Amino acid sequence: MMMSNVVRTTTKMVSPFLVTYSIYIMIYGHLSPGGGFQAGVILAVSVILLLTAHGHVVMERKIDESQFKMIEVAMGVGILLLVSGGLLFGTMFYNYVDRGTFGLPFSGGFIPIFNILVGLKVGAGFMVVYYALTRWSEDD
Amino acid sequence: MVKEYLLVSPFELVMFIVLFTSIILIYRVIFGPTTPDRIVGFNTISTKITVVIAILAFLKNEYVLIDLAIVLLMVNALGSLILAKHFERGGEK
Amino acid sequence: MSRMPLYLKERIEEINQRALLFNYETNTLPKWEKVIITWIALAIFWMIVSVSIHWQNILIGAVVTFLVSLLMYDMFTSDIRRKGNVAIKALRIIFLYVPQYIFIMAFRLVESNLKVLKHAILMDINPGIVKIDSDLHSHTGLTILANSITLTPGTLTIDTVRGLDESKIYVHWIDVETLDREKAGAIIKGGLEDWLKNIFW
Amino acid sequence: MIEYLFLLLGTVLMISGGLGVLRFPDVYTRLHASTKCDTGGAMSILIAVAIVSEAPMLIKVKFLILAFLIAMINPMVAHAIARGAHKSGIKPKGVIDVYARDGF
Numbered sequence: 001m002m003m004s005n006v007v008r009t010t011t012k013m014v015s016p017f018l019v020t021y022s023i024y025i026m027i028y029g030h031l032s033p034g035g036g037f038q039a040g041v042i043l044a045v046s047v048i049l050l051l052t053a054h055g056h057v058v059m060e061r062k063i064d065e066s067q068f069k070m071i072e073v074a075m076g077v078g079i080l081l082l083v084s085g086g087l088l089f090g091t092m093f094y095n096y097v098d099r100g101t102f103g104l105p106f107s108g109g110f111i112p113i114f115n116i117l118v119g120l121k122v123g124a125g126f127m128v129v130y131y132a133l134t135r136w137s138e139d140d
Numbered sequence: 141m142v143k144e145y146l147l148v149s150p151f152e153l154v155m156f157i158v159l160f161t162s163i164i165l166i167y168r169v170i171f172g173p174t175t176p177d178r179i180v181g182f183n184t185i186s187t188k189i190t191v192v193i194a195i196l197a198f199l200k201n202e203y204v205l206i207d208l209a210i211v212l213l214m215v216n217a218l219g220s221l222i223l224a225k226h227f228e229r230g231g232e233k
Numbered sequence: 234m235s236r237m238p239l240y241l242k243e244r245i246e247e248i249n250q251r252a253l254l255f256n257y258e259t260n261t262l263p264k265w266e267k268v269i270i271t272w273i274a275l276a277i278f279w280m281i282v283s284v285s286i287h288w289q290n291i292l293i294g295a296v297v298t299f300l301v302s303l304l305m306y307d308m309f310t311s312d313i314r315r316k317g318n319v320a321i322k323a324l325r326i327i328f329l330y331v332p333q334y335i336f337i338m339a340f341r342l343v344e345s346n347l348k349v350l351k352h353a354i355l356m357d358i359n360p361g362i363v364k365i366d367s368d369l370h371s372h373t374g375l376t377i378l379a380n381s382i383t384l385t386p387g388t389l390t391i392d393t394v395r396g397l398d399e400s401k402i403y404v405h406w407i408d409v410e411t412l413d414r415e416k417a418g419a420i421i422k423g424g425l426e427d428w429l430k431n432i433f434w
Numbered sequence: 435m436i437e438y439l440f441l442l443l444g445t446v447l448m449i450s451g452g453l454g455v456l457r458f459p460d461v462y463t464r465l466h467a468s469t470k471c472d473t474g475g476a477m478s479i480l481i482a483v484a485i486v487s488e489a490p491m492l493i494k495v496k497f498l499i500l501a502f503l504i505a506m507i508n509p510m511v512a513h514a515i516a517r518g519a520h521k522s523g524i525k526p527k528g529v530i531d532v533y534a535r536d537g538f
Contacts (some may be wrong), residue, residue, distance in 0.1 A: 003225060004517055005393050009376040010510040013309045014503075016301060018214065020275050023297050024282050025207065032204045042211060045218050052221050105289045150438060151486075154445050154479065161452040168455055168464075176461045176519040180468050183511060184455055187472045187504065188448065191479050194500060198483045203493050209500055213507060220511045227518030281499065284492045343443070346474040349467050350450035353457050360463055360528035364536070383509035384473060389466055390513050391520060391533055403533045405462045405516065405526065412530065 002055045011053040018046035022119070029115035030108040036115040040122025047123070048130055068127040075121035082110060082117065155195045162188040179223050186216040254370060254397050257314055257434050267310040271302035274309075312373040314434065330431055337424070338381065345386035352407060361409040362391060365418035367400045367426065374433030375400055381425050388421050440482035447475035460527045461519050469512040477501045 002008065022042035029035035051059050086094030100107030165188075168181030190209045197205035262270075275298040283290055316322075352358055369375050372395070379390040382404060389405040404421055411417055454467025484497035520526070520533060 003221075003228065003514065005372060005395055006376050006379050006390065006513050007221065007510055009372045010380070010506065012311075013373075014506065016271065016275060016305045016308050017278055019301050019305065020278055020298060021210070021282060023301070024279065027293060027297070028283065032207070034204075034207060038211065042214065045214055049214075049218055049221065052218070052225055104287060105293055150441060151483070154441055157445055158448055158479075161448055165452055165455060174461060174519075174524060176515055176522075176524065177464065179515055180461060180464050181455060183515075184451065184468045184472055187476055187508065190500075190504070191448075191476045194480055194483060194497065198487045203489055203496070206493075206496050206500060210503065213500070213503060217507045217511050221514055224511075224514035224518035227515075227522040230522060281492060281495050284490065342470070342474045342477075345470045346447045346450065349454050349470050350446075353450060353454040353467060356457065358458075358463060360460075360526060361530040362526060362528070362533045363530065364532045379513065380506070380509040383469060383512060384505075387466070389462065389469070389516060390509075391516050403536075405466075407463060407466055409529055 002058070003053050008053045011049045015046045015050055018042060018049075022046065022123075026116050026119040027105060027112060029119075030111045031103065031105075036118030037122050039115070039119040040126065043119065043123035044126035044130070047127060051130070065128065065131045068124045068131070072121055072124040072128060075117050075124065079114065079117050079121065082114060149199075151195055151199055155192055155199075158188050158192055176227065179220060183216065183220050186212065190216075251397060254434075257370075258397075260314055262310065262313060262315060264306065267306040267313075268302050270310050270313070271306050271308070272299055275302055309373075312371045312433070326432060330428070334428065337428070338384065341385045341423075345384065348386045357408075359408050360405065362403060362405050363409065363412065363414075363417050365402050365404060365414060365421055367402055367418075367422075369400060369426065369429060369433055370395065370397060371433050374429055375402075377433070378402070378422075378426060378429055382421060385421075385423065385425070437482040437485040440478045440485070444475045444477075444479035444482065447471045447478065451475060461524060462516055462526050465512050465516055469508055473505055473508045476504050480504075 022039045025032075025034040025042065026036060026039040029039065083093055086092050086096055089096045095109035095111070097109040097113075099109050105112070162185045165181050165185050169178050169185070172178040172181060190213050193205055193209040193212065197203055197209070276294060279294040279298055280286075280291075283294065367375065367378060369378055375393050375395055379393050379402060382388050382402065383390050387407045389407075391403040391405050393403075394401045404417075406417075406421070410420065448471065451467050451471025454471060455464050458464045458467055480497050480501040484494045487494060487497075525531070525534075
């Protein structure tokens with residue numbers, strides 16, 4: 001069921017900026033507080049806002065539950081591969097990418113990549129949880 | 141030295157006043173006659189806490205706290221919207 | 234044409250108005266223009282949020298905002314129609330209309346807050362829900378009008394009904410002065426609607 | 435000097451909003467107090483903070499972004515709560531209710 005006109009239009013106007021903001025927190029996770037988990041939460045919030053305001057039928061034209069499941073599994077596998085790449089240099093979680101200079105976006109080795117993967121995984125995971133919780137009540 | 145501890149800057153004073161107001165508003169959350177009243181009280185408290193976080197970011201010179209204030213604002217809006225949708229379908233039946 | 238009966242003339246004018254509105258409704262921008270408008274807005278937002286102006290930051294921002302705007306290009310551009318000169322219109326919106334709007338709304342907001350304080354102390358309220366008409370027909374225009382009505386003194390939007398011939402807004406009024414629809418509309422909307430008609434259709 | 439004026443205004447508005455939420459009789463009038471006074475008070479306090487702080491220019495703009503988001507989100511949430519409360523059957527106290535008479 002769609003909510004009223006005002007709610008739909010305002011969520012449409014706000015959500016692209018929220019997605020951009022969550023990607024900012026993801027990429028700058030090694031330089032500022034926040035990081036993958038918080039960024040994933042904001043990503044999920046921006047999608048759930050659209051889903052609440054427009055209903056499931058409208059949103060399924062763009063993206064649906066199976067794609068979220070696929071993203072989550074793919075990101076989990078990606079994290080495992082990235083982390084176990086350290087085994088070639090010694091231990092797991094070994095930071096084998098070039099560190100760069102401190103304070104710039106391209107620094108910190110694989111930690112920004114790790115944050116991006118974790119953020120996408122957490123966002124997709126929250127979406128799967130939301131679908132599982134509302135499956136029995138959303139009949140539209 | 142003692143005098144410095146006694147002096148409170150105006151921003152800290154405003155912060156305490158806003159916190160005190162939000163504590164009083166808990167009355168509306170607990171004793172509200174209907175559930176929308178509770179949602180209104182909770183929403184008001186959350187906006188006040190957002191302002192408190194912004195003032196803290198200025199007082200402590202930790203400007204990254206503004207990001208957390210934006211996150212709190214959005215999560216609060218999402219919760220209120222979902223509850224409002226629940227009420228549009230007939231509420232507590 | 235001069236011997237046409239009066240009722241037929243009114244009917245033809247009404248049909249012309251509806252044709253104009255349908256023209257607005259169907260005449261949307263092509264996809265790549267929507268993508269570029271979204272990209273510009275999101276890139277400005279990225280530069281404000283991430284404080285640095287290092288080249289790495291600008292590169293990441295350009296790539297990321299382009300990807301996001303490819304995904305969400307019709308979110309806030311679905312009500313934009315091409316009419317007149319685009320550059321002059323954009324400049325006029327940015328430097329003339331938006332400062333006017335902020336100036337008007339700031340004073341109305343302070344006035345409404347003081348009115349709420351007066352009502353809370355004296356409790357001289359007389360609430361009710363009334364219906365007013367509006368000449369705006371687009372989603373964005375109606376939304377901004379409804380949000381502005383919520384922030385002006387003594388009124389709260391309950392619902393909006395959008396139609397091609399006339400839109401209606403239901404307003405909870407804390408101190409009902411009149412039940413006549415047009416007088417109530419003139420009191421509640423003030424000069425906001427005339428201002429919003431400059432930008433939205 | 436002007437920042438303390440904004441600060442005083444914001445504090446008074448916050449307190450009046452709390453008073454309104456506590457004293458008004460039903461949920462719609464409480465929403466009046468909550469929405470207007472919270473939005474106005476939060477915006478004026480944030481503007482005062484943005485004027486006073488000695489941060490770089492772009493960080494001051496962040497405070498203004500927060501104020502803008504509050505001004506955009508709060509009326510929408512109030513509208514949604516009012517519509518939901520009316521649809522769930524809570525009658526407003528007052529002289530007239532055109533919304534219920536029109537069959538919504």
